[in-house]
Amino acid sequence: MRIVMLGAPGSGKGTQGEKLALHHGIPKTSTGDALRAAVKAGTPLGLKAKVAMDAGQLVADELVIGIARERLAAPDAAKGFILDGFPRNAAQAKTLDALLAELGQPGVSKVIHLLVDDEEIVHRLVARGALEGRSDDNEATVRSRIAVYQSETRPLLDYYQARGLLVTIPGVGDIDAIFSVMLAATEPTVPEAAEA
Ligand code: ADP
Numbered sequence: 001m002r003i004v005m006l007g008a009p010g011s012g013k014g015t016q017g018e019k020l021a022l023h024h025g026i027p028k029t030s031t032g033d034a035l036r037a038a039v040k041a042g043t044p045l046g047l048k049a050k051v052a053m054d055a056g057q058l059v060a061d062e063l064v065i066g067i068a069r070e071r072l073a074a075p076d077a078a079k080g081f082i083l084d085g086f087p088r089n090a091a092q093a094k095t096l097d098a099l100l101a102e103l104g105q106p107g108v109s110k111v112i113h114l115l116v117d118d119e120e121i122v123h124r125l126v127a128r129g130a131l132e133g134r135s136d137d138n139e140a141t142v143r144s145r146i147a148v149y150q151s152e153t154r155p156l157l158d159y160y161q162a163r164g165l166l167v168t169i170p171g172v173g174d175i176d177a178i179f180s181v182m183l184a185a186t187e188p189t190v191p192e193a194a195e196a
Helices: 013-024 031-041 044-055 061-073 090-102 118-132 139-153 155-161 175-186 191-195
Strands: 002-007 028-030 081-084 110-115 166-170
Touching: 002 013, 002 155, 013 028, 013 081, 013 110, 013 175, 028 031, 028 061, 031 044, 031 061, 031 081, 044 061, 044 139, 061 081, 061 090, 090 155, 110 155, 110 175, 118 139, 139 155, 155 166, 166 175
Parallel strands: 002 081, 002 110, 028 081, 110 166
Antiparallel strands: none
């Protein structure tokens, strides 16, 4: 099972992706978490990423592609993975396809799109910023992250829709209820089991 979580910042990709990863016993990779860890550790990657992150802009493709490549090539990702925050633009989506082919892995199996409206997102992220102190969760940066999502990431919905991989799920309401819908939408259908 190779799943991509798509959705605006604060739509719940991380929370729901984590639940799905636990359920299936496969790793979840968040490029945002990896970048924040690099910023915290003060690595060269972190130093390069910080400016873009604080401005609510995308970090350069070559940096996040490096993170994704390393993570997907790890042995525990061979049987499946959940991607949270990657791909985030067309170039990254094409690179993901190429990367899986290069690793001899099947392509993306499903893309889960969590749909949440903009005002709810601003509300959630500003609340998270106050609670967790994430430096990019202030209103101005949140607004630019939403704008970047609309212009760069949203077109990926069409990219995956055209491949028959897209599932859109309302991302508002009870976390466990959203998860149940997501699970039903991603559970592989097993005709043999029905026959037995
Ligand atoms: P959110 O989805 O809430 O914006 P993330 O943790 O996924 O949070 O991302 C935080 C920031 O990290 C983004 O605003 C961006 O600067 C950077 N980032 C994460 N993933 C990518 C990516 N695939 N490409 C470019 N930048 C990324």
